[in-house]
Amino acid sequence: MQQIYDLVIIGGGPGGIGATIEAKLLGLDKILIIERGNNHSQTIRKFYKDNKRVDKDYKGKVTELTGSIDFKDGTKESTLDYFDQLLDNDEIDTEFNSEVEKIKKDKDIFQIITARAGYMSKNVIIAIGTMGKPNKPDYKIPPSLRPRINFNLDKCSSSEKLLMVGGGNSAAEYAIELSKTNTVTLNYRRDKFNRLNEINEKIIYEYNGQEKLRLRMGTDIELLENDKGLVKVNFNDGYYTIYDRVIYAIGGTTPIDFLKLCGISFDKNSKPEFDDNFESKTKGLYLAGDIAVQSGGSIAIALNHARHIIEHILKQR
Numbered sequence: 547m548q549q550i551y552d553l554v555i556i557g558g559g560p561g562g563i564g565a566t567i568e569a570k571l572l573g574l575d576k577i578l579i580i581e582r583g584n585n586h587s588q589t590i591r592k593f594y595k596d597n598k599r600v601d602k603d604y605k606g607k608v609t610e611l612t613g614s615i616d617f618k619d620g621t622k623e624s625t626l627d628y629f630d631q632l633l634d635n636d637e638i639d640t641e642f643n644s645e646v647e648k649i650k651k652d653k654d655i656f657q658i659i660t661a662r663a664g665y666m667s668k669n670v671i672i673a674i675g676t677m678g679k680p681n682k683p684d685y686k687i688p689p690s691l692r693p694r695i696n697f698n699l700d701k702c703s704s705s706e707k708l709l710m711v712g713g714g715n716s717a718a719e720y721a722i723e724l725s726k727t728n729t730v731t732l733n734y735r736r737d738k739f740n741r742l743n744e745i746n747e748k749i750i751y752e753y754n755g756q757e758k759l760r761l762r763m764g765t766d767i768e769l770l771e772n773d774k775g776l777v778k779v780n781f782n783d784g785y786y787t788i789y790d791r792v793i794y795a796i797g798g799t800t801p802i803d804f805l806k807l808c809g810i811s812f813d814k815n816s817k818p819e820f821d822d823n824f825e826s827k828t829k830g831l832y833l834a835g836d837i838a839v840q841s842g843g844s845i846a847i848a849l850n851h852a853r854h855i856i857e858h859i860l861k862q863r
């Protein structure tokens with residue numbers, strides 16, 4: 547007989563880890579966490595620069611932690627170590643390298659389907675974040691240039707001439723960090739930043755003033771070409787520049803198709819529907835973390851969602 551879990555958690559980021567730990571502490575016994583990467587916290591691993599400062603009150607948004615996890619300011623590395631410890635301390639079933647493809651509900655039991663296996667559970671939390679599918683530019687990226695084009699910081703090294711594309715906090719934070727070891731230009735298609743938090747905006751202008759990085763505002767990219775193995779970037783102001791690497795940080799999108807396959811409904815503005823307990827229209831199916839936030843998610847917010855959901859699941863028993 548296949549085991550029926552009390553709770554299956556999809557996504558091993560802060561929301562998923564939070565749910566796992568709170569569930570164990572508050573008395574849910576049979577829990578499984580499924581993560582498509584080869585380890586937990588893929589967003590932190592892939593999108594945070596090494597040694598990046600991690601703020602609990604991210605972007606100045608003060609968030610009181612409501613659960614048992616004592617998450618504090620730190621760095622990328624200390625945050626990953628802390629999550630490692632949390633997961634090590636509890637005996638929790640984990641399935642890494644396993645991407646959930648869809649969820650079906652049959653009577654009161656959910657079937658969670660991955661490429662390799664199927665699992666059954668009474669409750670499911672989807673905590674897959676929004677970084678899984680980074681936005682890509684509309685123009686074509688020549689295949690020969692792909693090794694020199696990034697959508698995260700995976701292959702970045704030092705002493706490269708880099709173009710960072712984007713006007714949000716991720717682009718700014720990448721640019722600030724990378725400019726310490728590389729020559730960085732930050733390109734934003736608008737004349738002014740309008741989505742940066744105060745700290746990032748201040749540092750960006752300071753660095754620009756001190757020529758630690760260069761701003762190229764109000765111009766958009768028209769075309770990328772291969773120039774002797776490097777990236778020739780043609781801008782719409784008629785100029786071009788050659789870079790070792792181009793990094794796009796132009797946001798990520800909610801994986802709507804995946805959520806639909808899981809039985810999540812959407813409102814007329816294409817926002818996933820869930821109530822104050824983060825429960826979707828399908829009873830027992832919850833959304834947590836960035837996927838349940840319009841904008842401005844954070845680790846602390848994801849941990850709080852997790853606590854709230856677990857308390858709600860326990861109340862329904």
Ligand SMILES: Cc1cc2nc3c(=O)[nH]c(=O)nc-3n(C[C@H](O)[C@H](O)[C@H](O)COP(=O)(O)OP(=O)(O)OC[C@H]3O[C@@H](n4cnc5c(N)ncnc54)[C@H](O)[C@@H]3O)c2cc1C
Pocket residue numbers: 556557558559560561562580581582583586587588589590593594599600601602603604644645646647673674675676677678716719804834835836837843844845846848
């Ligand atoms: C550059 C950058 C800097 C940031 N700095 C901070 C900061 O200093 N402080 C802070 O509080 N927040 C910061 N954030 C925001 C923070 O990282 C997010 O709010 C937080 O990670 C959200 O957690 P989550 O669990 O909802 O999603 P994620 O952390 O995105 O985790 C989702 C997980 O689900 C997995 N997954 C996705 N699809 C599937 C699937 N189908 N099957 C199985 N697994 C799947 C992914 O691999 C991933 O591991 C930053 C974000 C970025 C991009």
